Amino acid sequence: MEAGIVGLPNVGKSTLFNALTAAGIASENYPFCTIEPNVGAVPVPDSRLATIQKYIQTQKVIPAVLQLVDIAGIVRGASEGEGLGNKFLSHIRNVDAIVHVVRCFEDDDITHVDGSVDPIRDIETIDTELMLADLESVTNSLDKARRTARSGDKDAKRRVELLEVCKTVLDDGNPVRSLNPEDPTLRKEINGLQLLTSKRVLYVANIEEDDLEGTGQHVQRVRERATQEGGEVVPVCARLEAELAELDAEDQQEMLESVGLAEPALAVLARAAYKLLGLESYFTAGEKEIRAWTIPIGATAPQAAGVIHTDFERGFIRAEVYAVDELVQYESEKAIREAGKLRVEGKDYVMQDGDVCHFLFNV
Structure with missing residues (x-):
C-alpha cells in the first residue's frame, strides 16, 4: 500500500520526504514512468514492539513499513499538460492515498509560486486540477461504457451508473471522495474507477519552528477545511524534522526535549498515514525476531x-x-x-x- 506526497512547488514536500526516509531505508525508482518520483519505505513507530521485547528476548525487531511516493510538485494547469501534466497525474493514480503538504509558514527567502502564503488557495489549486483531470477521464469512460452497455452487458451498465454519479459530483465542483458511501461494496466499486479525487487525503501543515503545535492562523484554516471533508491534519516543521533525522538517538532526544516535543512529528505523521490507508498491525514474536505485520483492517x-x-x-x-x-x-x-x-x-x-x-x- 502506498501514499503519495503531493503539493505545490516550494511547500517543503521533498524536505519532508527526505526526512521521513532518512531512517536508513533507501529510496528506489518508481518503475512505471519515464520521469520517476522517489519511493521510500518508512518505518511506522509502535511502542508495543518494545513492550513485547521486554518479555521475549529476540535477535532483532522489525516495525511495520509504509511506502511513500514523492511526486513532483503540481502547478496550475497540470490537467491541461502544464508542468509534468499527465505524467504527474498518472503518478497519483497509482497510489492508494494522498498526503497533501500545505505551506503554512512565512519565509521571504522561499518564493511562493503564487506570490503569497494562502494554504486554502493552494489546496483548491490542486483539488481543481485533480477534479478537472477526473472529469475528463469520466467523460471519456462514459462514452465507451454507454456503447458497451447498449449490447446488454450488465457490468457495463453498472459502470455507466457509477460514472454518471461521479460526473454529477465533479460537475458540482466536488471531489469524488465527498460521496463517502457507507456501503463498502459501493465504496469498493467507486475506488475501482481509479479516480484521483476518490483517494483519501491527509493534510500535512508545514509550519514554522516557533509554532510546533500548529496554533497559527494558517494551520487553523487547514484544520477547518479538513473538518469539512472529514479529514485530518498533522502539523510538521519539515526543516526541524530534517535536522532531527540526521542525529543519533541520544542527540535527537536532547533536541526534542529542547523544543518541547515527546517524539518527532514524523512519527505522528507515519501513524496517521498508516491509519488513513485503513491498515493495522499484528505481531509475531520469537527468538529470531519480533515483527509487526501490516494487514487491512x-x-x-x-x-x-x-x-x-x-x-x-x-x-x-x-x-x-x-x-x-x-x-x-x-x-x-x-x-x-x-x-x-x-x-x-x-x-x-x-x-x-x-x-x-x-x-x-x-x-
Whole structure:
C-alpha cells in the first residue's frame, strides 16, 4: 500500500520526504514512468514492539513499513499538460492515498509560486486540477461504457451508473471522495474507477519552528477545511524534522526535549498515514525476531497468515492469539498459556490491531 506526497512547488514536500526516509531505508525508482518520483519505505513507530521485547528476548525487531511516493510538485494547469501534466497525474493514480503538504509558514527567502502564503488557495489549486483531470477521464469512460452497455452487458451498465454519479459530483465542483458511501461494496466499486479525487487525503501543515503545535492562523484554516471533508491534519516543521533525522538517538532526544516535543512529528505523521490507508498491525514474536505485520483492517486470520507466506493462508489450520496487555500481565507466553488466556481462533476470526499470533498450517 502506498501514499503519495503531493503539493505545490516550494511547500517543503521533498524536505519532508527526505526526512521521513532518512531512517536508513533507501529510496528506489518508481518503475512505471519515464520521469520517476522517489519511493521510500518508512518505518511506522509502535511502542508495543518494545513492550513485547521486554518479555521475549529476540535477535532483532522489525516495525511495520509504509511506502511513500514523492511526486513532483503540481502547478496550475497540470490537467491541461502544464508542468509534468499527465505524467504527474498518472503518478497519483497509482497510489492508494494522498498526503497533501500545505505551506503554512512565512519565509521571504522561499518564493511562493503564487506570490503569497494562502494554504486554502493552494489546496483548491490542486483539488481543481485533480477534479478537472477526473472529469475528463469520466467523460471519456462514459462514452465507451454507454456503447458497451447498449449490447446488454450488465457490468457495463453498472459502470455507466457509477460514472454518471461521479460526473454529477465533479460537475458540482466536488471531489469524488465527498460521496463517502457507507456501503463498502459501493465504496469498493467507486475506488475501482481509479479516480484521483476518490483517494483519501491527509493534510500535512508545514509550519514554522516557533509554532510546533500548529496554533497559527494558517494551520487553523487547514484544520477547518479538513473538518469539512472529514479529514485530518498533522502539523510538521519539515526543516526541524530534517535536522532531527540526521542525529543519533541520544542527540535527537536532547533536541526534542529542547523544543518541547515527546517524539518527532514524523512519527505522528507515519501513524496517521498508516491509519488513513485503513491498515493495522499484528505481531509475531520469537527468538529470531519480533515483527509487526501490516494487514487491512477487517482481515481474517488466514488472510493475515498469508501476509507472511501464501502457504500459511492456503494451509491455515488455526491461530493461537493473545494481547500485548496479557503479555505484560503474565510476563511470558508460557504463563499466558497456563492461565488459559491463549485463544485458539479459526478461519472466521477477524484480526484485531495488536494481536500477537502463532499460526498453525499444513500444506
